[in-house]
């Protein structure tokens with residue numbers, strides 16, 4: 001049986017094929033035991049009518065190899081095309097986006113010589129659930145979904161990453177001063193899981209100050225774990241301040257499948273010129289080699305790459321850091337790395353990767369059966385205590401309250417009305433700006449609980465009065481604890 005590990009390779013668009021060729025050339029020379037299977041993704045697939053940028057049969061290769069090395073793709077302009085990255089991440093459950101951001105001072109110019117951090121971004125949830133609706137003439141909604149299993153997986157991943165990579169600190173970033181339930185859950189789970197890792201220093205920062213500190217004092221961070229949208233933004237800030245967008249790799253990790261890519265796009269402005277920097281994809285390939293249990297080859301490639309940078313061999317995107325000579329083309333750069341295989345850098349810190357006892361591929365094979373395992377029994381006692389009815393109306397809050405209070409619904413009592421979350425009835429402020437979108441909170445008239453039949457009766461009463469309800473959200477308690485936020489000003 002061959003000892004080559006099959007991997008799927010998608011060269012992508014623009015500079016993708018050039019940097020993929022350069023990367024594979026280095027991997028082959030370094031003795032990587034891989035058997036690449038090439039698939040086509042991106043522009044050609046979009047234009048062939050596959051709205052996600054990937055042909056249906058290519059999923060078979062991904063399922064078989066469970067590893068994808070992907071070049072950047074060009075998303076065609078215009079509507080109807082879905083992001084290939086989001087599709088791959090969500091379809092294959094790639095829950096962790098791992099992005100190391102390192103500076104290579106003094107060989108690559110940067111304002112932050114001592115920066116060496118890793119951002120672990122939750123990759124599937126949050127506002128990226130893609131659940132959006134237009135609800136009224138004036139109001140659009142995007143649902144932010146955060147789940148306990150999602151938080152547990154990503155936070156545990158961040159701590160495990162810290163332990164395996166000899167990192168000392170994990171910083172959690174959220175906005176739980178405002179989003180007390182969703183971001184609050186992320187923070188709570190972080191506090192819970194951190195107790196299992198007493199050897200790791202922990203801290204929490206509100207995302208706004210966290211992002212500001214990251215931009216000005218990145219050296220104070222080690223591993224950062226955060227929700228999807230914040231992670232998306234701060235990982236670009238972090239990559240940008242290292243010196244070049246062409247250097248940074250990223251890994252998208254799931255229980256069964258993983259995808260490795262550079263963070264940059266397809267760079268159509270330099271495509272076909274042979275000058276693109278292959279480093280982002282090459283360093284992504286290093287992460288891939290560790291993932292498939294070839295840490296020795298990963299270490300060899302990474303150290304040779306560091307030595308190459310240290311020897312002043314760089315591509316055109318880094319020409320600002322060049323003191324003498326000319327920038328190298330993509331293939332010449334790859335050959336320079338090959339020439340240095342077996343060498344280590346003398347000024348930059350060499351890397352040392354420890355071979356894991358079990359590779360991620362072995363682990364993923366072991367968990368293969370559990371993709372759709374039955375959900376566990378609920379752990380809390382849930383009680384239905386009311387309902388928020390969202391109403392499209394153009395009249396004032398007082399008028400609406402009058403209409404709603406006149407409904408004959410013995411199970412419910414109208415408690416408040418808010419507009420964009422702010423309480424406007426009873427006792428609103430004349431200064432509060434109101435739109436055509438009202439949240440009307442009905443609570444159990446007996447102060448205890450209601451049934452689903454009571455909800456239906458309420459909806460019928462609303463429909464009979466010609467009230468345009470656009471959606472409802474049940475108000476529940478879990479073990480007696482409120483499972484919904486109060487209105488602002490309530």
Ligand code: NAD
Nearest residue numbers: 072073074075246263264265266267268269270276277317
């Ligand atoms: P880009 O990253 O492609 O390019 C931004 C700038 O950086 C350009 O000047 C480019 O020449 C330069 N650059 C990028 N990578 C480089 C490299 N390896 N070597 C040297 N210079 C490099 O971003 P963009 O121009 O905003 O996007 C172009 C296309 O890429 C768009 O269609 C976009 O949707 C797509 N994109 C894809 C991915 C992905 O597939 N993961 C990510 C980002 C953007």
